[in-house]
Amino acid sequence: MAVFKRGYERYDGPLTGAVTRFLAVPRFVWPRLLAERFVLVLLLVSLFWPLLCAIFIYLSNHANLLPNLNEGGDAIQKLLRIDGRFFATFMNIQSTFAIILAAVAGPGLIAPDLANNALPLYFSRPVSLASYIGARLVVLFGLLSLVTLLPGLFVFGLQASLAGSSWLAGHWTLGQGMLLGFLLYILLLSLVALACSAYVKWRVVAGALVLGFFFVLAGAAQIVNQVFRVEWGSLLSPGYTIYTIWCALLGVETAADAPDAGECLAAVLVLLGALLAVLLRKLRPVEVVS
């Protein structure tokens, strides 16, 4: 259809800086998410475990304050040791809160744009597809860091400060492993949440899909292992694969006959690729009228 009457002109004035534009979404979404009661409650509840871990670290570094503790022998000393296994357990429990948080916060980031055909409006502005996805990843990164990275670094920092520089010199790889492990996990979780949000358009269903993605795949991996009497089925479970990678980063041994960290990393990379492909396929600034 020819348009003869043009009542507008293209804006050719100065643009807002690229970084400011990129951070516009997080700037508005973070306060909105933190104002949600459930998110706030979840954040508070997720701090209980780090708090318990902090108490445990304090006790393990002040074992001499408890007179009967030293009489317990090796078993007690082993129990009180702060090593890779301690941090792996810490990360494993915090990751559950992160899944719930992603299921609550993630679906609202893309689904409403798709449901209301807002993508053409976004992409008619100086916003690229990469920055659209990146801005939403930053939103989730910030939020999920509150239950993963920040408490993790706090716990590690507490142990390092109480145990002294000699412990830090010998165990700095634990901090590095936790940082890398959580970064990979946050990326995976954020992409799952965004892909689900883009895939189903409905916030509520997308939230269920994020939960289902982790819980159902973990169950499916178990039953594949059971029915076929194999171990490779565990590669289907994102929770298991990421935990194995964490164990490798923290120097914790895993079951000998289960898939190793290299195989798990390959599975995670394939999954990340698939999630990114779903996002790129769904986020097209076109409106199909059928």
Added chain:
Amino acid sequence: MNQIWIIARLEIRRAFFSRRALWVYLLALFPAALFLGRGVSVNYDRREYAAKPVTPATLLDRLPTGTTDKDALAAAGPPIRDRQWRRGKVEHRSLHYFDGYNRVWLQFENGALQSTRRVPLHSFAQDSRIYAGVFQYFYLRLAVFFGCLGIFLNLFRGEMIDKSLHYWFLAPVRREILVLGKYCAGLIAAAVIFGGGALLSFGALLSYQTTADIETYLRTEALAHGFWYVLAAVLGCAGYGSVFLAAGLVLRNPIIPALVMLLWESINGFLPELLQKLSVLHYLQSLCPVPAPLDPSAPPLARMILSPAAPASAWTALPGLLVVTALVLYLATRTARRLEINYGAE
């Protein structure tokens, strides 16, 4: 009744044939597909192992822990497969034998025998226990749960998101009738999909058993077991369905109660006996004919504190589930009477 059936008939097509129903079918058919795959694998193994050398079980049983790999090879002869790998500072070796009935793996670490793992080439009793585990840990706890979440949330919350609920409310029927009609549609769809899925997977389990096993099983317990598995799946749909329908009516974000329910059902085994009885899963598991084995992947500490409550009898479980369903539906109908549509809030 006529009005309920008309509403159900209108809704049922959407529940069965919408694009969103695809993943519900996937969930329901996944165990059946796995057991069919297992059947193919068992038949392949039977043919494969028929040509393999047999090492007498007595020879393998005689090897104590700590035997060196060289001594084991000398005693048991050449294995079917010899696999060696290194993990950290430990040199692993796995020797694979077949004793005519079991596949046997001798696991060595740094040249010393650590453990012997026996897996029967095929055992109906073991398969039956695994099916019970798959049914109770995956099918009831996850597939039926998430499937019902998808189907029953769609009935009211989906209409609100699509901004089409007011068409139903303009129809000259009472709200209670509307709720019951929609519930019936969801229940029929869920029961057919998940009851059918349970039946298919049970059939897939039986499809690759030996003729002798099948004949004995069919003469004794097969029909009863099949019936109880299907009934448990259907009652699961009825119980979870009523809860999700009510959640979709009452709350703007029904994911939160769904999440709470999922966590409650997941930690059910760790709770005191009295609290365990306050879950749908406890009654569904009570109806299952074969008790599920403990989750082998659970950490030892978790397995130690896991204390499943004594199963309820069928005569308690059945009416119990139905009464809870009726109660939740009653509350849902009461809520529907006062429901005001505010699409702007969606």
